[in-house]
Amino acid sequence: MSAVGLIMGSDSDWPVMSAAAEALAEFDVSYEVGVVSAHRTPQKMLAYAETAAGRGLRVIIAGAGGAAHLPGMVASATPLPVIGVPVPLKYLDGLDSLLSIVQMPAGVPVATVSIGGARNAGLLAVRILAAGDPALQAKMAAYQESLKDLVEEKHSKLASRRVASGPRSAATREDGA
Structure with missing residues (x-):
């Protein structure tokens, strides 16, 4: 069913x-x-x-x-x-x-x-x-934890990126901003 x-x-x-x-x-x-x-x-x-x-x-x-x-x-x-x-x-x-x-x-x-x-x-x-199934509720909680882990993984990857020459000045940025 x-x-x-x-x-x-x-x-x-x-x-x-x-x-x-x-x-x-x-x-x-x-x-x-x-x-x-x-x-x-x-x-x-x-x-x-x-x-x-x-x-x-x-x-x-x-x-x-x-x-x-x-x-x-x-x-x-x-x-x-x-x-x-x-x-x-x-x-x-x-x-x-x-x-x-x-x-x-x-x-x-x-x-x-x-x-x-x-x-x-x-x-x-x-x-x-x-809401009426504790086992399914536990699976959902585990899924939510996996989402948190995924965000932390993405944060770590992004935070590890460094601009090799340091911060660029407005004059050297491609967008001019």
Whole structure:
């Protein structure tokens, strides 16, 4: 049984949404993947949302571009938490999707990540699940520690860089600043 439903309006969204699947897999969180269009298959979308909890899902991640109605419509038909991922398209670079997903009416909450932020959607789903799972919570804490270690490693590499001839004067800098 899958814990997370990972849905998108079109298979063309997969290059973005696959990052959510990768994040879930890193934490051994089971998930299902599917294409559910709010505009082309509205009955399928409603059936998916209405049966999700009964099928054992605990969180839904919904990615959509353009008008991006999928996350909000799914949230309106399920008691589960829904995370919306604005998928960037050819025009407006996903800003239209972001504004559509984030502007939900009262009573229809959708947690919204950044444009193309499917990895963070996956990580947010893990955190939601970890609230009731001490083992998963420990994995998330270890992941957060690894991020700190990565920052320190990057800091050390950058701090070790030295300009061989010392500080450059304004007259010798390429940008003239």
